[in-house]
Amino acid sequence: REFNASKPNEKWCTDITEVVAPGLPKAYLCTVLDLYDRYPVGYAISKHNDTALVQSAYEQAIQAYPTAHP
Structure with a gap:
């Protein structure tokens, strides 16, 4: 696992977090x-x-970085 990049937009990764708040339905970010x-x-x-x-x-x-090629 290589989680370091030597330049911007070389490597992207994703992470999902469960968000729970009292009185609100569960959401995922x-x-x-x-x-x-x-x-x-x-x-x-x-x-x-x-x-x-x-x-x-x-x-x-x-859409935010259309020239990126990670």
Whole structure:
């Protein structure tokens, strides 16, 4: 496992966090991180922890950084 990158947009990774708050339904936050500086390049929030959540976060990252080729 290589979690270090030598330049921006060389490696991206995702992580999903379950968010629980009193009185609110459970939610999931998926973040796409650039491993160079651990900067979040995209994210998505959903009621479901599924592939669609990850795809939404990835699509947001690609829209924000269209010239990136991680």
